[in-house]
Amino acid sequence: MIVEITDPNEKQAIARTVLEALNEWFEIKESREGYIRDCADQTFIAAKEDGKAVGFLCLKETGNATVELAVMGVLKDHHRNGYGRKLVERAKEAAVNMGYEFMQVKTVRMGMYEDYDRTNEFYISCGFKEFEVFPLYWDEANPCQIYVMSLKG
Numbered sequence: 001m002i003v004e005i006t007d008p009n010e011k012q013a014i015a016r017t018v019l020e021a022l023n024e025w026f027e028i029k030e031s032r033e034g035y036i037r038d039c040a041d042q043t044f045i046a047a048k049e050d051g052k053a054v055g056f057l058c059l060k061e062t063g064n065a066t067v068e069l070a071v072m073g074v075l076k077d078h079h080r081n082g083y084g085r086k087l088v089e090r091a092k093e094a095a096v097n098m099g100y101e102f103m104q105v106k107t108v109r110m111g112m113y114e115d116y117d118r119t120n121e122f123y124i125s126c127g128f129k130e131f132e133v134f135p136l137y138w139d140e141a142n143p144c145q146i147y148v149m150s151l152k153g
Helices: 010-019 030-042 082-099 114-125
Strands: 002-005 043-049 054-062 066-074 102-108 129-139 140-149
Touching: 002 010, 002 082, 010 030, 010 054, 010 066, 030 054, 030 066, 043 066, 043 082, 054 082, 066 082, 082 102, 102 114, 102 129, 114 140
Parallel strands: 066 102
Antiparallel strands: 002 043, 043 054, 054 066, 102 140, 129 140
């Protein structure tokens, strides 16, 4: 089941549970805590199974016409079961309903790390297109790949 969560405390509890379980992607404590803190004020969509959250994503405005998929995570034992795709589809619906024309996401450029290559492939399979790479946005070891998708028709 895919649901929008509005309670800030529930958002942060779900984000903490999921992100702390995904240490390969969210190993830097300061960054992880920032995502958890920030999600309280963002559009928050969760995937639940048997009443328990197994994944989530957050959306934040980055421009008048653009929303960013700011953070996303699905528990590893639920990967490849369609939860991520369902979360992105619901996020697209929410973004359109809020009046946005584009959605973007940032990740580490393809070819750097196997875990992130799977992440890149996932976003591409959801309809995101390569937009731009910022080699030093985070640091040299983690060049930032920006993907974008049109939310129109």
